[in-house]
Amino acid sequence: MAGSAKPHGRLWTWLDERVGLAELEKVVKKKEVPVHRHTVWYYLGGMTLFLFMVQVATGILLLFYYRPSAEEAYESVQFLMAEVEFGWLIRSIHSWAANLMIFTLFIHLFSVLLLKAYRRPREVTWLSGIGLMGLAMGFGFTGYLLPWNELAYFATKVGTEITGVVPVIGPFLGRLLRGGDEVTGATLTRFYGIHVAVLPALTTLLLGLHLFLVQKHGMSVPPGAERAGGGRRTMPFFPNFLLRDLVGWLSALAMLAALAAYFPTELGQKADPFASAPVGIKPEWYFMFMFKTLKYLPSYILGIEGEIVGVVGFGVGGLFLLLIPFLDRRTARGEPSPLFTWIGIAIILYMVALTYLGYTEVATQ
Amino acid sequence: MAEETLDRQPTRRGFVNWFLGTSAVAFLLSVFYPVGRYLIPPTVAESTAGTVRLPFKADDVKPNTGQIFKFGNRPAILVRTPAGELRAFSAVCTHLNCTVQYRPDLGHIWCACHNGHFDLNGQNIAGPPPRPLDPYAVNVRGKQIVVSKST
Ligand code: HEM
Ligand code: FES
Numbered sequence: 001m002a003g004s005a006k007p008h009g010r011l012w013t014w015l016d017e018r019v020g021l022a023e024l025e026k027v028v029k030k031k032e033v034p035v036h037r038h039t040v041w042y043y044l045g046g047m048t049l050f051l052f053m054v055q056v057a058t059g060i061l062l063l064f065y066y067r068p069s070a071e072e073a074y075e076s077v078q079f080l081m082a083e084v085e086f087g088w089l090i091r092s093i094h095s096w097a098a099n100l101m102i103f104t105l106f107i108h109l110f111s112v113l114l115l116k117a118y119r120r121p122r123e124v125t126w127l128s129g130i131g132l133m134g135l136a137m138g139f140g141f142t143g144y145l146l147p148w149n150e151l152a153y154f155a156t157k158v159g160t161e162i163t164g165v166v167p168v169i170g171p172f173l174g175r176l177l178r179g180g181d182e183v184t185g186a187t188l189t190r191f192y193g194i195h196v197a198v199l200p201a202l203t204t205l206l207l208g209l210h211l212f213l214v215q216k217h218g219m220s221v222p223p224g225a226e227r228a229g230g231g232r233r234t235m236p237f238f239p240n241f242l243l244r245d246l247v248g249w250l251s252a253l254a255m256l257a258a259l260a261a262y263f264p265t266e267l268g269q270k271a272d273p274f275a276s277a278p279v280g281i282k283p284e285w286y287f288m289f290m291f292k293t294l295k296y297l298p299s300y301i302l303g304i305e306g307e308i309v310g311v312v313g314f315g316v317g318g319l320f321l322l323l324i325p326f327l328d329r330r331t332a333r334g335e336p337s338p339l340f341t342w343i344g345i346a347i348i349l350y351m352v353a354l355t356y357l358g359y360t361e362v363a364t365q
Numbered sequence: 366m367a368e369e370t371l372d373r374q375p376t377r378r379g380f381v382n383w384f385l386g387t388s389a390v391a392f393l394l395s396v397f398y399p400v401g402r403y404l405i406p407p408t409v410a411e412s413t414a415g416t417v418r419l420p421f422k423a424d425d426v427k428p429n430t431g432q433i434f435k436f437g438n439r440p441a442i443l444v445r446t447p448a449g450e451l452r453a454f455s456a457v458c459t460h461l462n463c464t465v466q467y468r469p470d471l472g473h474i475w476c477a478c479h480n481g482h483f484d485l486n487g488q489n490i491a492g493p494p495p496r497p498l499d500p501y502a503v504n505v506r507g508k509q510i511v512v513s514k515s516t
Contacts, residue, residue, distance in 0.1 A: 154463055158478055161461040179406045182438070186406060274433055274440045276456070276466030277477040295479045299460075299495040306493060307461070 031218070031237035036225040038115055042241075043248055044108035045214070050249045051101035052203070054256070055139075058094040059196065066146070068192035070185030073148035074270040081267060092260035098140055100252065102286045105136055113324070113344045116331045117220035123325040125213040128206050130322045135203050140284050142195040148188060153271030155283045156191075157183045162294070165307045166315070184273070223331065282358070289354035290314055321347075416513040419443065423505050426451065431467025431474070436512065440464045441501060443510065446485050447472060451505065453512045454487045454498040465498070474498070 008016070016022050033042060065084055067076040080087035109129065112118060118126035145156045160183060164174030179186035235241055269278075283291050290310075297306035320327070330337035419434050426432055431444040433456055442456040444467050454474070456464050463478035473490070474483040481492035488497045504511045 154478060157463060158461045175406060176404060180409060273464075274435055275464065276433055276442075277458075277463040279477045281463070281478055295493065297493065299489070299493050305495055 027215075028238045029236070031215070032234040033219055033237055033241045034221045034225075035233040035235055036221065038111075038222050038225060041108075041111035041115060042219055043245060044104050044111060046245045047248055047252060048101055048104045048108055049207075049211075050245075050252060051097050051104060052207075054097045054253075055094065055101060056200065058090050058097065059200075061090045062094055063196065068146070068189055070148060070188055070271075073146060073188060074267070077147045077267060081264075088264050089260055092264040093256050095143075095265040096256055096259045096263075098143060099285070100256070102136055102140060102284075105133060106286070109133055110344060110348055114341060115220070115222040116328070116337065116340070117222070118325040119220075119223075119328070119331045120325075122213070122217055122220060125210060125217065126325050127322065128210040128213065130318075131206050132203065132210060135199055135206065137286065139195065139199050139203075140286065142191040142199070144284055145183075145188060145191045146195065147267060148271050149268040150271050150275070150278050151268055151281055153183060153273070154277045154281045156187065158281075158291075159283065159287070160187070162307065162311060165305070165311045167308065167312065182273070223334070223336070285355060285359075288358040289351045292354040292358040416511060419510040419512060421510070422508040423451070423510050424508065426510075429469045429472065433464065433466075434512075436501070441512065442467065442474065443503070443512070444474065444485065451503045451510065452485060452487075453501040453503045454483075455501070456498075458494055459489065459496040459498065460492070460494040 012021060033039070062080070065076055065080045065087065067073060077091070080091060112126070112129065141156075141159060145152045160174055160178050163177055164170045166173060175181060177187075177190070178184075179190040282288065293314075294307060294310045297310050299306050301309045324340065325332075328337055328340045331340065417434070417436055419432075421432065421434075426443060426445045428445050428449050429447045431442050433440050433442055435441070436455070440456040441453055442465060443451065443453045445451055458465050458476040458478065458481055460476065460479060460481050463476050465474050465476045465481075465483065467473075468475040471482070473485055474487070475481070476483075476492070476494065479493050481494040482490050483494065483498055484490050486497070487500050489495065501512045501514060504513070
């Protein structure tokens with residue numbers, strides 16, 4: 001406006017009058033990040049967000065060459081890797097960033113859990129976060145099948161068969177997911193639609209809610225730091241925190257490029273429904289702890305099939321994780337809650353131990 | 366005036382709310398019913414083949430080896446035991462549907478997915494599989510191998 005003494009140019013003023021940049025600036029300037037000895041964990045969410053953006057960008061690039069059918073999928077990825085310039089790079093980054101994204105997401109989730117950031121008023125932020133975790137795993141599970149290679153084919157057979165084990169609705173769910181009774185080209189088409197349309201749409205919605213809530217509540221100061229009188233110091237989000245974020249993102253990008261260049265994603269053998277399952281079949285690493293648990297379960301536990309016990313167990317575990325903000329009464333009252341700290345540590349140890357076993361044990365006997 | 370509104374007579378507002386509510390539900394049903402049905406895959410007729418001729422000759426299957434073949438639209442396995450006898454089973458693991466294989470070093474059928482073991486009668490002997498493999502009948506006519514569902 002005429003009397004504005006702000007050191008902004010004419011373009012800024014023009015836009016401000018039409019879009020309201022000043023309000024946006026006020027919001028950005030107001031945002032502060034608490035500084036204490038756990039501040040480093042605040043970077044993990046942003047890192048996951050960055051990796052998700054990498055996935056969207058590389059995923060869209062893959063769409064230009066990928067063909068979603070049992071006859072053509074493997075060949076189209078082969079063509080992409082061998083003929084298309086930098087095709088190997090785009091594909092390798094998509095698959096490495098997927099893994100890194102799930103990894104940072106796990107760390108983000110567990111740091112929030114151990115720092116008790118789920119307590120009032122951030123319960124809905126936690127719920128949306130668990131939802132995003134589920135969506136990310138859905139991305140990984142559906143994406144794994146898309147190259148239509150042997151390992152992915154059998155991993156998907158086992159994975160979808162496990163949904164079939166869920167009591168009552170399981171067989172129906174399994175059919176719905178596979179688009180038939182078996183893993184076939186119909187499954188591939190379905191997974192493709194889920195991977196590139198359904199999940200991105202859902203993720204955008206849920207991520208929007210998640211980020212809106214984070215913005216609304218600001219960063220949570222861990223109860224420990226709060227009690228110790230810490231968390232009084234803050235730094236401005238813009239530019240101090242964001243610049244530190246950027247350093248992390250650039251490092252991640254450099255690491256992605258290096259991983260993609262030195263360990264390009266392999267393609268393996270084309271899936272053949274009439275071949276035996278290959279030795280060394282394994283799911284993506286983030287499903288390994290569940291896969292390994294199922295492997296250890298005997299075929300019958302108290303007269304119930306081992307799988308059913310396992311699947312129901314993981315279902316109950318997931319529900320427990322979802323409801324932690326409402327179960328942890330002590331944290332809700334503002335008291336120390338060592339029980340839930342130990343539960344968090346136990347979950348981490350269990351997952352790490354079974355993943356380790358999954359990769360070290362020889363499967364042949 | 367006030368008494369009249371408290372009366373339990375149907376009001377115009379009540380009727381409009383009921384009408385809009387019912388229409389909304391009907392609208393949602395008419396959208397979600399077809400979408401729901403659309404998402405459920407149609408059942409494809411199971412291949413009813415009760416008998417198949419294998420695409421390889423009896424002599425091609427050496428003792429202590431196994432071969433996967435198509436039985437209808439599912440994989441099956443033909444095994445020649447170390448003693449020379451031919452046997453056939455469904456190759457679909459009874460655990461989580463992986464395709465089993467013959468392990469010459471163990472002398473029996475094995476599933477790579479979760480380390481499931483089956484003996485030469487298809488019995489589940491170790492690992493997670495809860496049931497034996499379905500057995501098929503094998504007949505050799507000259508050099509032709511014919512596998513059929515029931516014995
Ligand atoms: C809008 C977003 C996305 C699009 C359009 C997209 C698209 C694609 C396409 C076309 C493929 C098949 C090509 C290939 O196999 O390399 C693929 C594979 C894959 N995607 Fe995505 N994707 C997206 C997001 C994600 C996310 C967020 C994840 C993370 C968890 C993910 C994980 C994977 C995995 C693990 C593969 C298999 C990689 C491989 O073996 O090559 N995708 N994606
Ligand atoms: S599918 Fe064969 S042992 Fe699990």
